[in-house]
Amino acid sequence: MSLAPSSLADTLLAPSHPPSITPSLAPHFPAKRPSFLIRFTVTSPTPSSPHTSPPPPPTPPTRGLTPPLSSALCGCGCGSLAQSPSLPPPRFSCSVAVERSGTLRCVKWVGGWSWGSGGSGWRIQVVAVLDYDLKSLPPTPSPPRLSFHDGFTDPLGWEDSAGLKVEQVCGRELLSLVRGSRGEAGPPITLALDSLSFLLAHQRPAAVCRSLQELQRLAGSSGLKLRVLCLLHTDLHTAEVVRAVSHLASSVLELSPLPPTPAPRGLSPFVPTCRAHSIHKRRAGKAIRKVENISVQPGFILQSVPELTGSQTGAESDTSQADPAANLTFRLRLTEEEREARERLSLPFHFTTERKTRLLRGVRGAGQGQIYYQPDSGDDIDDEDPDDDLDV
Amino acid sequence: MAAPTATSFHRRSRSQTGGGGGGGGGGATATATAASLPGTRASVHNGQLLVSTGVPSLDYMLGGGLAVGTLLLIEEDKYESYSWMLLKYFLAEGVVCGHSLYIASARDHPEDIIQELPAPLLDDVAQSTLEEESGNVNSFATASQNSMKIAWRYQNLPKVQTALVCSSRFGHYYDVSKTMSVEQQHSVKCHSFFLPDEVPLEFDVTKTGDMNFGYIKLLRSIQSVVRKEGFDGACPQTKPRNILRIGIHSLGSLLWGEEVGLSENPEHSCSLTKFLYALRGLLRTSLSTCIITVPGHLTQNKVIMGRVRKLSDTVVGLESFNSSERETNPLYKDYHGLLHIRQLPRLNSLICDAPDTKDLAFKLKRKLFTIERLHLPPDLSDTVSRSSKQDLAESAKLLSSGCGGGARGKTHLDF
Numbered sequence: 001m002s003l004a005p006s007s008l009a010d011t012l013l014a015p016s017h018p019p020s021i022t023p024s025l026a027p028h029f030p031a032k033r034p035s036f037l038i039r040f041t042v043t044s045p046t047p048s049s050p051h052t053s054p055p056p057p058p059t060p061p062t063r064g065l066t067p068p069l070s071s072a073l074c075g076c077g078c079g080s081l082a083q084s085p086s087l088p089p090p091r092f093s094c095s096v097a098v099e100r101s102g103t104l105r106c107v108k109w110v111g112g113w114s115w116g117s118g119g120s121g122w123r124i125q126v127v128a129v130l131d132y133d134l135k136s137l138p139p140t141p142s143p144p145r146l147s148f149h150d151g152f153t154d155p156l157g158w159e160d161s162a163g164l165k166v167e168q169v170c171g172r173e174l175l176s177l178v179r180g181s182r183g184e185a186g187p188p189i190t191l192a193l194d195s196l197s198f199l200l201a202h203q204r205p206a207a208v209c210r211s212l213q214e215l216q217r218l219a220g221s222s223g224l225k226l227r228v229l230c231l232l233h234t235d236l237h238t239a240e241v242v243r244a245v246s247h248l249a250s251s252v253l254e255l256s257p258l259p260p261t262p263a264p265r266g267l268s269p270f271v272p273t274c275r276a277h278s279i280h281k282r283r284a285g286k287a288i289r290k291v292e293n294i295s296v297q298p299g300f301i302l303q304s305v306p307e308l309t310g311s312q313t314g315a316e317s318d319t320s321q322a323d324p325a326a327n328l329t330f331r332l333r334l335t336e337e338e339r340e341a342r343e344r345l346s347l348p349f350h351f352t353t354e355r356k357t358r359l360l361r362g363v364r365g366a367g368q369g370q371i372y373y374q375p376d377s378g379d380d381i382d383d384e385d386p387d388d389d390l391d392v
Numbered sequence: 393m394a395a396p397t398a399t400s401f402h403r404r405s406r407s408q409t410g411g412g413g414g415g416g417g418g419g420a421t422a423t424a425t426a427a428s429l430p431g432t433r434a435s436v437h438n439g440q441l442l443v444s445t446g447v448p449s450l451d452y453m454l455g456g457g458l459a460v461g462t463l464l465l466i467e468e469d470k471y472e473s474y475s476w477m478l479l480k481y482f483l484a485e486g487v488v489c490g491h492s493l494y495i496a497s498a499r500d501h502p503e504d505i506i507q508e509l510p511a512p513l514l515d516d517v518a519q520s521t522l523e524e525e526s527g528n529v530n531s532f533a534t535a536s537q538n539s540m541k542i543a544w545r546y547q548n549l550p551k552v553q554t555a556l557v558c559s560s561r562f563g564h565y566y567d568v569s570k571t572m573s574v575e576q577q578h579s580v581k582c583h584s585f586f587l588p589d590e591v592p593l594e595f596d597v598t599k600t601g602d603m604n605f606g607y608i609k610l611l612r613s614i615q616s617v618v619r620k621e622g623f624d625g626a627c628p629q630t631k632p633r634n635i636l637r638i639g640i641h642s643l644g645s646l647l648w649g650e651e652v653g654l655s656e657n658p659e660h661s662c663s664l665t666k667f668l669y670a671l672r673g674l675l676r677t678s679l680s681t682c683i684i685t686v687p688g689h690l691t692q693n694k695v696i697m698g699r700v701r702k703l704s705d706t707v708v709g710l711e712s713f714n715s716s717e718r719e720t721n722p723l724y725k726d727y728h729g730l731l732h733i734r735q736l737p738r739l740n741s742l743i744c745d746a747p748d749t750k751d752l753a754f755k756l757k758r759k760l761f762t763i764e765r766l767h768l769p770p771d772l773s774d775t776v777s778r779s780s781k782q783d784l785a786e787s788a789k790l791l792s793s794g795c796g797g798g799a800r801g802k803t804h805l806d807f
Contacts, residue, residue: 205654209646213499214588240654244646244690247472248499279471286714286728287471356544 149177155198166202171214179224188225191215195231196245205241209248252279258293429635429679431489432460433562437745443491443635443681444563446481449763451563453733453752454706455745458683460635461625461676462737463668465704467688467697468642469712474729474754475685477761478710479639481566482683484509486580486637488564493582494617494638494680496610498647502584505641506577510566513759567759583617585610587648604663606649611670614638618678625677636680643667644686644700652696661696668703705737710754723768727753731763 151164168177178191193199199208212228219226230249234242246252254277274294281287293305334342351359375381435442435456442457445464451457458464468475486493487509495502590609618624623636644650644664652661668684675682688697688709701707712729713721724730731752736744751766 204651206646206649206651210588210649213647217501217588238654240690240692244654247687247690248646281471281473286473286712289714351544360544 151198155202166199169199169203169208170211171218174211174215175218175222175224178219178226188227190227190229193228193230195233197231197233197236200232200237200241200245205244209245213248250281253277255294429633431485431491432635433457435459438740440739442562443489443637444485445478445683446483446485446563446566447478447761447763448563448565449761450478450708453708453731453747453763454736457562458681458706459737459739460679460681462705462739463672463675463682463684464706464708465701466683466685467707467709467732467734468685469710469714469729470689471712471714472642472685472687473714474710474712474756476641477568477756479641479683479685480505480509481761483637483639484512484566484572485563486635487572487576488512489635490580491635491637492621492623493580494585494614494636495582495641496585496587496613496639497641498587498606498645499642501586502582506582507571509572509577510568511570511572512576513565513567565759566761568756568761569758581621583613583621585613591649602662603666604649607663607667610640611667611674614671615674618674618680623679625679633679636678638675638680638682640682640684642687643684645690652691652693664696665699665703668700672703672705701735704735705739707734708732709734723766724753727755727764727766729754730766 149164151166153159153163154161155163155166157165157167164177168174174191178189196208203211212230216226216228232242232245234254237245256275256277258275276290276292276294278290278292279287295303295305297303429441432441432443433456434440437455441460442451443460444451444457445454454464466475466478483493483495483505493506495505497505587606587610590613591606618636621636622633642648644652650664652664671682684704686700688700691697709732710729711732713724713727714729731754733747733750733752736746738744749765752763753766754761754763
């Protein structure tokens with residue numbers, strides 16, 4: 001854990017590193033469609049959360065200076081994780097990217113990205129990062145499959161620097177950027193946009209969404225396998241914008257920090273740090289929803305931690321399923337013989353099948369009386385169900 | 393004389409297509425064309441010319457089908473899966489009946505949508521599955537008849553008919569797991585409108601005039617198709633007539649450049665309503681029907697949705713259990729979602745053909761999308777109990793606590 005991010009990235013890039021991405025998230029990522037959009041949502045904890053002092057307003061990060069800690073926690077409000085004095089200093093700031101079948105993983109650090117690409121096989125991902133959020137430097141010996149585009153230095157083109165501009169985020173520009181020097185039929189590419197919030201603040205939401213759709217369409221028509229992964233800070237936008245943008249995504253992963261709880265005895269020592277609500281909309285049929293707790297372990301391995309609700313639900317079911325016939329001095333159940341005997345018993349007013357069918361068919365036997373009743377206005381008919389008090 | 397025989401011939405054919413009840417005087421022109429148009433029939437209620445939506449039970453709910461010249465608005469479910477299915481059924485029905493199609497979308501290219509259309513089932517296959525189901529029901533009924541011992545008088549009660557089926561068959565069934573063959577896909581004429589192709593991205597769709605530019609382009613495109621391809625009902629046509637089915641996907645989403653629900657005071661807050669008004673006027677005078685899906689759950693503003701609904705003829709809302717907590721409710725375990733009929737058209741009359749119940753649920757099976765009446769299943773398990781009654785019983789027991797503590801147990805008791 002004391003490694004510098006760059007060397008950690010190298011460690012992660014080593015092929016011997018076991019791929020251990022949250023396994024249950026993996027299989028639902030569509031394999032056939034060349035591109036899809038993931039929204040990564042980071043929500044701030046509720047103000048009532050005990051350890052949370054209200055995070056200071058995100059100060060605009062000054063270029064060239066080390067940003068203060070509060071803004072280094074990427075201004076998403078999840079800085080509260082770090083502000084509890086009893087906790088260790090923050091390791092990551094709630095932005096976790098999970099990719100299919102463990103091929104790639106990235107964990108957003110405080111002020112930096114760590115990229116890992118493990119596993120083997122044909123899926124080689126190339127990642128282009130468009131960083132609009134914070135000055136987050138790429139690891140100094142840049143990993144070979146990672147290209148990093150700085151959108152932070154000069155987002156509005158005031159300094160004529162070579163950085164990425166906001167207006168460059170349209171389909172064609174992004175595609176040429178992503179493709180870069182690669183040929184036509186290259187390996188699949190994942191484009192990570194950090195973050196969509198900045199773009200949404202500078203452009204109309206419709207324009208941003210149309211740009212992303214254009215990018216996917218162009219990529220699809222040129223045979224490039226492209227996935228787009230966007231981070232969105234939901235607390236910076238109105239609920240309508242968040243809903244409308246996530247409506248267009250094919251998968252949505254919503255991350256929210258968990259309050260730090262002491263690890264229960266007998267369970268894994270890794271406390272889940274973050275809860276992930278994932279929704280994968282399939283092209284046909286139902287959408288798949290899932291809730292998982294994710295913890296980051298040493299070496300930036302993401303691990304899915306099962307929900308710790310066993311104790312509560314167990315207690316509830318105990319009370320509801322309590323057998324009232326458990327401690328009785330007499331027996332309330334029937335044995336098989338008794339049950340058979342009861343079945344054989346004919347009740348005093350029990351009709352034979354022949355008589356029953358005759359009655360049901362409406363054929364009345366000779367000599368049987370019938371009641372013809374004409375209801376009139378003076379009748380006092382009780383509408384209530386006479387069996388209402390029966391507990392059935 | 394030749395003319396009277398011709399009219400009597402028309403009448404007979406009308407009564408054949410209409411399945412019995414003649415429509416009377418009202419839609420004389422509509423019924424005259426009904427005989428010559430494939431995939432249509434006259435309504436038994438008002439003689440209006442109807443086409444099928446591709447889902448027979450939805451046809452039943454809407455009074456036999458979708459009237460030509462009207463607009464059906466579908467409010468999408470949250471993850472858009474079932475409204476997407478309904479749109480595909482509508483288009484596939486058009487392909488099977490040989491109607492012309494017009495597909496407009498901002499997300500998927502219309503060519504891709506056509507390739508995704510479900511394969512039609514042969515009529516006897518669907519019939520046999522239906523019969524099989526009803527046969528199962530019947531056998532179940534006979535079995536329960538034999539087993540009924542105490543409450544045997546209830547045996548004569550008719551079985552609750554949940555499935556909504558017309559008496560005469562209209563519309564087809566589709567197999568969702570297969571797609572239509574390529575020849576069939578190209579057997580009909582299809583016009584397409586793909587927003588990114590029509591309106592360049594650099595061009596801001598909201599920066600023109602007082603209406604969203606994408607909507608203007610779409611209206612003009614539909615108008616030119618209606619005029620040039622002979623779907624115009626106003627002027628006499630020489631060519632053989634056909635029906636135009638218009639399907640517009642996810643109108644009013646961000647991809648159409650619509651930002652109505654997003655800001656407090658958007659510049660083009662009336663764009664969508666203006667478009668619907670103009671489109672409806674266009675539809676009324678043409679041989680076309682239109683289905684529009686709208687992501688209604690995105691706009692929380694009830695006024696806007698109310699206007700949009702008022703400007704459509706028929707409005708149907710889908711609510712899938714997939715997105716809500718209701719998925720786990722035992723009441724809904726047989727269904728995939730609820731169907732809300734928000735508005736039914738009153739065509740050439742003051743009343744509309746309202747369904748007998750508004751509690752409707754839908755389920756999607758591989759070969760069948762059905763809409764059924766939602767009713768409580770018999771409560772056969774001993775753990776599920778209706779809470780209010782249980783509470784009542786509990787309080788009653790508390791009052792009369794003197795008698796029999798043994799009767800308190802509710803479950804697992806034989807007596």
